[in-house]
Amino acid sequence: MTALRGGHVGRILRVDLEEDKVSAEGLNFETARKYIGGAGYAARMLYDRIDANTDPFDPENMLLFMAGPMVGTGFPGATKWSVCTRSPLTYLWGESSASGSFGAELKRAGFDGLAVTGSSSSPSAVYIIDGRVELQDAKRLWKMNTSSTAREIQAESNDPKTRVACIGPAGEELVRFASIVTDEERVCGRGGMGAVMGSKKLKAVAVRGSERIPIADEQSFAAICEQARSAVRSPKAPTHTLERIEGLTRDGTARSVESLEKLGGLPIRNWRNGIFPEAAKITGSTMSNTILKGRGMCPQCGIIACWRIVKIQSGKYAPVEGHGPEYETCASFGSLCSNPNLESIAKANEVCNRLGMDTISTGAAVAFATECYEKGILTKEDLGGMALIWGNDEALVKMAELIGRRERIGRLLGEGVRFAASKLGEQAERCAVHVKGMEVPMHEPRRWWTMALAYATSNRGACHLQGTPAYLEWGLIQPEFGFEGKLEPFNSKPMAKATKFHQDFNAAFTAMGHCQFTIGGVIPFSIVAQAYSAATGEKVDHWDLLRRGERIWNMKRAFNMKMGATEDQDTLPERLLQEPLREGAAADRLPPLADLLKEYYVLRGWEEGKPSRRKLSELEMDDLIPDLWAENQV
Amino acid sequence: MSERAVAKIRVALAGWVREIVGRSEVEVNVSNPTVFGLIETMTKTYGDRFRTQIIDESRKELRVIVVKNDREIEFLQGLATPLQEGDRVMFLPPVAGG
Numbered sequence: 001m002t003a004l005r006g007g008h009v010g011r012i013l014r015v016d017l018e019e020d021k022v023s024a025e026g027l028n029f030e031t032a033r034k035y036i037g038g039a040g041y042a043a044r045m046l047y048d049r050i051d052a053n054t055d056p057f058d059p060e061n062m063l064l065f066m067a068g069p070m071v072g073t074g075f076p077g078a079t080k081w082s083v084c085t086r087s088p089l090t091y092l093w094g095e096s097s098a099s100g101s102f103g104a105e106l107k108r109a110g111f112d113g114l115a116v117t118g119s120s121s122s123p124s125a126v127y128i129i130d131g132r133v134e135l136q137d138a139k140r141l142w143k144m145n146t147s148s149t150a151r152e153i154q155a156e157s158n159d160p161k162t163r164v165a166c167i168g169p170a171g172e173e174l175v176r177f178a179s180i181v182t183d184e185e186r187v188c189g190r191g192g193m194g195a196v197m198g199s200k201k202l203k204a205v206a207v208r209g210s211e212r213i214p215i216a217d218e219q220s221f222a223a224i225c226e227q228a229r230s231a232v233r234s235p236k237a238p239t240h241t242l243e244r245i246e247g248l249t250r251d252g253t254a255r256s257v258e259s260l261e262k263l264g265g266l267p268i269r270n271w272r273n274g275i276f277p278e279a280a281k282i283t284g285s286t287m288s289n290t291i292l293k294g295r296g297m298c299p300q301c302g303i304i305a306c307w308r309i310v311k312i313q314s315g316k317y318a319p320v321e322g323h324g325p326e327y328e329t330c331a332s333f334g335s336l337c338s339n340p341n342l343e344s345i346a347k348a349n350e351v352c353n354r355l356g357m358d359t360i361s362t363g364a365a366v367a368f369a370t371e372c373y374e375k376g377i378l379t380k381e382d383l384g385g386m387a388l389i390w391g392n393d394e395a396l397v398k399m400a401e402l403i404g405r406r407e408r409i410g411r412l413l414g415e416g417v418r419f420a421a422s423k424l425g426e427q428a429e430r431c432a433v434h435v436k437g438m439e440v441p442m443h444e445p446r447r448w449w450t451m452a453l454a455y456a457t458s459n460r461g462a463c464h465l466q467g468t469p470a471y472l473e474w475g476l477i478q479p480e481f482g483f484e485g486k487l488e489p490f491n492s493k494p495m496a497k498a499t500k501f502h503q504d505f506n507a508a509f510t511a512m513g514h515c516q517f518t519i520g521g522v523i524p525f526s527i528v529a530q531a532y533s534a535a536t537g538e539k540v541d542h543w544d545l546l547r548r549g550e551r552i553w554n555m556k557r558a559f560n561m562k563m564g565a566t567e568d569q570d571t572l573p574e575r576l577l578q579e580p581l582r583e584g585a586a587a588d589r590l591p592p593l594a595d596l597l598k599e600y601y602v603l604r605g606w607e608e609g610k611p612s613r614r615k616l617s618e619l620e621m622d623d624l625i626p627d628l629w630a631e632n633q634v
Numbered sequence: 635m636s637e638r639a640v641a642k643i644r645v646a647l648a649g650w651v652r653e654i655v656g657r658s659e660v661e662v663n664v665s666n667p668t669v670f671g672l673i674e675t676m677t678k679t680y681g682d683r684f685r686t687q688i689i690d691e692s693r694k695e696l697r698v699i700v701v702k703n704d705r706e707i708e709f710l711q712g713l714a715t716p717l718q719e720g721d722r723v724m725f726l727p728p729v730a731g732g
Contacts, residue, residue: 239695240728248730251649258648259699259726280658285649285727327731464731474729475699488709520731585704 003029005216005537007069008037013111013133015126017200018059018118022133027112033538034620036545037112038068039095040511040552042084045115046093047559047624056088056192057174057199059119065106065165065205066113068513072104072213072300073221075531076228077518079103079298080510083165087191088199089176089361089416090437090461092560096179096193097465098165099298099515100186102207105163109209120201125153125166128207138203143169145354147322150183153206166204167194168356173406174198175414177361177439181353185323186298189358191438191460192416216537224531228523232303240475241522248517249295249305251284253327258283261335264585265447268335269390270367271433271440271575274584278340282330291346292324304517310346316394317347325349325359328464331442332363337370337396344393348400355404364439365413366399368420371431377424384408433573435462436565445576445591448473449492452591453499453600456570459556465516467503469495476521480542481505492592496599501546507556508549551619554604554611558624567609570597641667641719645676649727651698654684669700670713672723688725689713699726 003010014023027041035041042064054060063085070078081103087094106114110131125138141149150164164183171178171194178194179187188194197203215221232241247255260266261279268276280286287308294309308324325333325345333339333348352359366388372378373388380387384402388395402410412420417439421432433440438461445452450469455462464470472478475486478501487498509519512532519528525542533539571577572593580588601607605615613625645660652658655676662679664672677685690697700707701724707715717723 239690239693239697243697243728244730247727251727253730255649255727256729256731258652259729262646262648262724262726263699263701263729264704265729280648280652283649285653468731470729471731474731476731486706486708489706516731585701 004032004069006214007073007532007535008032009107009110009112009211009213011111012113012115013128015114015116015133015135016118017116017120017124017135017202020135022135024111032069034548035552035555036068036508036511036548038066038071038511038513039082039084039097040068040507040548040555041113042066042082042095043093043552043555043559046084046086047555047562050086052562052564054086056086056091056094056196059200060117061086061196063116063193063196063200064113067103067107068511069536070532071513072107073215073535074300075225075535076300076302077515077523078513079300080513080515081106082510083180083188083193085193085196086563087460088174088195089192092436092461092563092565093459093556094191094193094196095460095466096188096190097510098180098182098186098188100182100184101299102163102165102182102186103513104300105207105209107209107213108211109207110211114205116200116202119199123201123203125204125206126202128205130209130211141203142172145169146181146356147354149204153204154183157206157208159208162206162208164204164206167197168354168404170355170357170404170414171195171198173414175357175403175406176416176419177358179356179358181356185353187353189360190463194356215535217534221531221534224527224534228527228531229302231524231527232522240477244476244517244521245304251288252306252308252324253284254282254287254308254325254330255284256327257330257334258285262585263447264581264587265444266331266335267440267442267444269338270336270371270431274581274587276335276338279335281340282334282342282345284327286342287324290342298515301515301518303522306517312343312346315343317343317397320346320350322350323353328442329359329363332360333366333396336363336367336442338390339393339396340391341393344397348397351397351400351404355401357400357404360441361416361439362400362403364433365403365417365420366396368417368431368433369399369409369413372424372428375427375431377428377431378409382409430574433575435572436569438462440573440576443470444586445572446581446589447489447586449490449591449596450487450495450499450502452572452576452593453496453596454503456572456593456597457499457503457600459553459560465506467499467506468516468520469499469502471502471520472498478505478521478525480524480526481546490589492596496596496603500600500603503553504546504549506549507552508545511549511552512545551621554615554619554621557611558628561610561628570609639667640665641717641721643667643672643717644720644722645672646722646724648724651687651725651727654687655680664717667717668713669702669707669715669717669723672717673713699728700724701726
């Protein structure tokens, strides 16, 4: 087997917290070639090493921190690293990515990934400094919030460039949607990766390295990086590319709030209303004009300064200082809770990041609880005397704190809306908006039908990042892959094809380590493929990478089947499938999910909801056939 | 001289386009009732900045989402999309994801 000559460092670090053992294993280059690296490589590892009997909180569950081949190479926007495990929220494939410097630093410290198994008897932290690995006691850090934890570790190491990924109290308390937060306040938010970390009593991972990440053809790689930068800065770049860069830099991801409300694409009042007249109060341009104090970007991006730095110095939510809310957070704590108070959203965002919780699932849990209160399923007494009515901004911030600390009603809501609803009864279950246990993110599937299919089929439950085919409805086209024009909303014709494409596409570029913002309609993927070729020494084109993305998608699907998933879980909650909105631009529309799914399975080459033998052979995954089709074996 | 048709159009705006106009909803009388005519009319009121934020002149491409009665004009007749009394047109910053 020929080693890939660059991009990858070539080693995975294994840490067994049960046995206090540390070891390194060589990267399997054949697996890296087939599954790219990052979350793709992790999918194969997890499939091989855990089974349906492994509870997400069992010590045997493996928690992987992975950085793909492009991370840290200097290619613009290649900043995404991933954490993968069996999710305690869905009991299926769990994956969450964050940007920032942690992934690059992990590689510079000598490893493409860190695989953690076992569970420590007392709080611990893993330090990886230039190839040296130490397990340290972390009792002093337990109960600390994420910001203090990171600062403490950096101060102790006497090196502010030590990068830290840690959990807060929510992860320690096993909130099923607890996140992992870095010192740069970049967050692996979705799916409860932080809860699995907490179950292992692993408080933090600190990394620092000075190794140079190998590049197979340095000269060509440098030229391709420059070509990528020039392509997006050129006045000849497509209008949608220039606008995306300028708009995201100026008003951040939250710039979409107001437009989406007018287009009928913003979730409102726990998915029950179609209009939110106060959307302008929580949109990105309003943030720019009020609490925004600065903008920033990931090191190695150089293209889009999407970070918001906010500061609130007076009023009931002061002090707030740090990273501001993204679009998803402005929607989840804003319109979803009928809350037009931007400062309260910034505060809730800070609470979630400090306690270490996903802002989407937390906001969704608060909206769920609010509807339960409205319907009398939860009482004021259940809520500790709080009147959790729509738009009560103080109550929703308080609720976030209770959930993060698992206090009072937070003990129940920290289970996620699916499990919470199952304990509250049938009426509550109708208020719980999730797919496979994952709370639905903030893109209305009754407006964007591609997202209806994407949510229903996503491997990690309702997700807007494991394929965002709505990009094609928004005009972020991909001419290199045959999507030359904007998809017309409410037209189901090309939607299954678009969804499959975008899922495979995202699986590929996420495994490589690219940010969705720089890839989706900005840097042409043919240039990305050239960069991958120059970095690894393996010549590929963009179609080759898309095919690998398809393989990764099928690998994650196979993992889910191994965990007990079934085809009938590919659906949407009743509210999104059968209850049309009564007002707004998406009024009276329902996604034709059954038809879309039928077409999707054919395009995927799936039978009974799983990859067919033929598809597995086509993707060179024959070794999975006995697992998936055991009953058909002769 | 024949009298030209004038249509009263309801216009909704969001984000930085709203900031140029200063309001989120306005009514505009358009004597050349097409989307392009509406932009020209509004440019007279709100200045050249309005037009340059809506249309990339050098490429003849839209910089924002323009919707007529819940349908994007890209799927109608583009800037030549005809308007009539009572139509609702929205000028919205592009959606970016998050």
